[in-house]
Amino acid sequence: MSHSVNINGNAYRWPERPVVVVCIDGGDPEYLRRFLADGVLPNIQRFIQEGYSTVATGSMPSFTCPNNMSIITGTPTARHGISGNFYLDTKTWEPVVMTGPELLRGETILAGFAKAGAKVVSITAKDKLRRQLGKGLDVSQGHVSFSSEYADRCTLEENGIENALEYVGMPKPDMYSMELSLFVLEAGIRLLQDKRPDLMYLSLTDFVQHKWAPEEAQARHFYQRLDDTFGRLVQEDIVLGLIADHGMSDKSNEAGEPNVIWLQDILDAEFGAGETTVICPITDAFVAHHGALGSFVRIWRKGNVSVQAIIDRVAAVEGVDLALGKAIACRMFDLPEDREADVVVISRKNVVIGSSARLHDLNGLKGHRLRTHGGITETKVPFILNRPLNAEYRKNVTYTDIKSYQIFEFAINGTL
Amino acid sequence: MSHSVNINGNAYRWPERPVVVVCIDGGDPEYLRRFLADGVLPNIQRFIQEGYSTVATGSMPSFTCPNNMSIITGTPTARHGISGNFYLDTKTWEPVVMTGPELLRGETILAGFAKAGAKVVSITAKDKLRRQLGKGLDVSQGHVSFSSEYADRCTLEENGIENALEYVGMPKPDMYSMELSLFVLEAGIRLLQDKRPDLMYLSLTDFVQHKWAPEEAQARHFYQRLDDTFGRLVQEDIVLGLIADHGMSDKSNEAGEPNVIWLQDILDAEFGAGETTVICPITDAFVAHHGALGSFVRIWRKGNVSVQAIIDRVAAVEGVDLALGKAIACRMFDLPEDREADVVVISRKNVVIGSSARLHDLNGLKGHRLRTHGGITETKVPFILNRPLNAEYRKNVTYTDIKSYQIFEFAINGTL
Structure with missing residues (x-):
């Protein structure tokens, strides 16, 4: 198949090799600044030297749901409609949770490609994102969509995978642990080796970044483990795109209390x-x-x-x-x-x-x-590809301000 | 000399080869989008493929003086103080023109390098920018600072050059002509061949962009002539940085009248x-x-x-x-x-x-x-270097949002 696929008004080429986008939840540029300077992220460093990297602008509010939906649809918040976790229904004055797929406007890039015949995979750390990311995906057609939070409950009918813990070879990760994110990545590597899907979206959780600043050892340890999985991901001959949904800032006063x-x-x-x-x-x-x-x-x-x-x-x-x-x-x-x-x-x-x-x-x-996070000060995020831009996209970046929701477009259409 | 030079708190390496920054006044990214797509800018296209390019954010207000001062000092408007062409003195309620060097806070990058022993050149299209760009430059020490507007009046005492028309080999350009900008570039090429200064700033005028949209033949002709001069500039073995002070937008209604x-x-x-x-x-x-x-x-x-x-x-x-x-x-x-x-x-x-x-x-x-121009919508500008980034700056761009006033820093410290 070599046709192009139109999704929400954007045209995507048919990928020559699997395209994998990883959303590093809360992946503030400060973490990269410190750990790259220290030389402890050899794989990310190689992507930066050999591929393409910049700082992109995320969607407002700088929250997880709006930005994941922007990334997975390739559109701004005004288009996909998920502007937070809640909105207020002024008929009832009750907050309405916005994590249901019926509130997501437009099609996901995964669903668009699936309809066109591609095999796609969506794995998220927390289950709250799973249903929107999996919108329109018929897992009976070979697609996979699950969360590491509920990895022990996966069924073929619901998720396109069963016995996920055994399949990945990791115990069920704790809800508040860095393993919740690492499980997502290990599952992605396993599925790549096993099924070689055309498109894959791996969305992590920001437990570590909420808890630890870039100067803390736990944050460094997490990023080193991420870097290790990225190295193993690209061994599968893929296009890898790294993005974040939002940054993360210290919001406490000198006494350590929240401002x-x-x-x-x-x-x-x-x-x-x-x-x-x-x-x-x-x-x-x-x-x-x-x-x-x-x-x-x-x-x-x-x-x-x-x-x-x-x-x-x-x-x-x-x-x-x-x-x-x-x-x-x-x-x-x-x-x-x-x-x-x-x-x-x-x-x-x-x-x-x-x-x-x-x-x-x-x-x-x-x-x-x-x-x-949530403010303008947390909208700047790293945007990294493991392969260099092609000639057309090298031109594009001279006149286009890059949004984080263009990561799939760049990974699919823009790399050599 | 291999020491580094500190200017307004930023450290610059000693340039190995001449560093030339060209400010394409009003160089909206739309012009590049169109002309690069049409393939009529072979030299800029080569810089994009072989060097580095992105879209940077300029200073507000998106006017000529504030942005030229940001570029030449490497600092935001709050630091250098030139926030427009006028401010209002509320003691007298009279507007005060802000183009005098005494109102510019801090040192220019040219003056900082000149003090450290470098030879520097500043050429601008309109004379109104000349005095601020030349602040602190003693032209008796071999530096050059003049405008193409007053190219016929240059003296060794005031400008470090005389008989400039003859020297450059062009007639005096009209105040409202594309030649006013092209004269700046031809003078730069001549001075490079003749004196090989260490640092050069060439600031054009936006007469063409104010008058003609990207789809008009005159704009294309101007950009082709710019591209030709850029090709001849880089033949002199330099680092070339291309930047703009601001973009340019159509501000008329359907009837063609200003909104x-x-x-x-x-x-x-x-x-x-x-x-x-x-x-x-x-x-x-x-x-x-x-x-x-x-x-x-x-x-x-x-x-x-x-x-x-x-x-x-x-x-x-x-x-x-x-x-x-x-x-x-x-x-x-x-x-x-x-x-x-x-x-x-x-x-x-x-x-x-x-x-x-x-x-x-x-x-x-x-x-x-x-x-x-003047609004937020005209702050995005092309940022192009003819040489690739070095390893350190390839890392930097993954966690730093690039400002247009970093063009000298990138050209001096950031290229291979």
Whole structure:
């Protein structure tokens, strides 16, 4: 087959060799800066010398779901519609979880290629991403889609694979461990050797980056283990693309306590309870490592207070970077208007925004500094290919600002 | 000499061969996109294939003076202080021209190297840039600094060169001609052959890009002539860096008329005359080709109206992209607070902002569409080196977002 495949308006060539994209969740450029300088990542270093590398811009908010959906569809958030983990349904005033495939607009690159006859694989660390990444994939046709979180429950009917622990040869990884990510990569290597799929997406988790800064030994150990798996991946004669969904910043003060703006409390004090609703769309069911705190929140007006009054109050809060009305926020950050709040608030690099102090459980943070994401300061991510750009894409990079969601396009269309 | 030179906190190696940086004024990436696709720029195409190229981010506002000063000092606008062509002195309420060397903070890279014993050359198309680019250069020590605009008036005492027209072998170019830029490049080639300076900065003018879109024959002709001179420049065994100060966008409506927001008129109607002062800092003495219209203006409050009231009114104007108070604007765009207005206003890609309709002379625009710059949409510029990056800089680009003002650093420290 040598035809091209059209997915969400983008044309992709038929891959000559398997294309594997790894999303290093929370893979802030700072980790690479330090570990490459120390010379402890020989495989990534070789990709940089022999292939192509740059810093790309991710989607806002700099969260896991929006960016994974951007990467897997090749489109900005405004197109695929997944602008966080929640949006607020203003008919019921209930938060609606946005991790269901029915809320994802457009087709994934995996599903598009699968329909065209390719064999594809999607493996994710946490199960919450699995269903959207696997949207439109019929695993009875030889495709594989599962999470390492539920590796022990895989069935042929649901996942296209069974006995995954035995197949990969690793014990079931703990939910909060670096092995949860490493399992994804080992499974990818095994499937490459065994089935040689045309396209593969391997999406890790940012447990390590939330917990450990680049100067800590555990972070270095994790990156060395990642580098080792990348070396073994490229031994399978593939195009490898490395990307991250978002960066990761220290958000604590000198005393080691989180720099938090309790925004719902501030708004309630100013306008009265019930007038506004603050939603922290970083929240998910697994919040131990960041206390549901990020640098991007949404405010819906519920009572009589005006949008401008909200913006004025919020903009005056120390540590706020931007407070924007819906229209400007959507235009600046390519967000879907129908799922956007009345006001979008973004904090500065070292600050997070919460709802009410009483609603956040910060016990999970005890003993380590808060490291998290969500703001503009966490949108810059490494973009690395193990093979050099072809002539056409070497030209492209002189006039195109690269987005992280172009990693599949570059890996498929842009390499030698 | 093999020592390194420290300039404004950045360390530069001693160049092994001459380093030449060309600033293609108004060199929007769109021109390269089209002409490279058409295959009519063989030399630039070779640099892209054999050297290094990307899209870099320029300084805001996306005007000529701030970006030339960023490039020549290697620092953001907040450091060098030249945030436009004017600022308003609120003691006298008079605009102060910012093109004098005494207002430039820090040292130029040329002056730093000259002090360390290098021979340097600065040539600019328009004379308004010459004095700042030549700041701290003692031309009696063998350095050269002149403009093609005043090429017929060069003296050894003032410019380090005389009889420049004869020396270059071209007639004096017209102020509004592509030859004004080509003269700069021909002079550079001649000086390279003759004196082989260590460092050279060649800054062109955007007359062509203001006037002609990428699809017009004159623009193509200009770029082909540029490409020819670049080919002859690199025959001299140099490191060549190509950069632009800003992009260029069409700002007219379907009828071919400029999309203008007359902001002073709007503010006067809302708050009364004399309450606010709008400054269009793109303005200079030579405004025929853009009518002093750009996508970035400043508002100072003069009377009793509040900053928030101004922001509220401006943000409601169709075509405005951002209206920001001083503190946020300076933080977002790295601007110097002491020269910033109370409110900064940026328009969308296809819109410009003027002061009062009666104060702008649009006769110079007759017969062609308004193409100009100043906004966020004109900050992306090509960044091209004729030689490949060395190992250290190949690593750097995986974790550093590249600014246009790093072109000298990359050319001097980052190439093989």
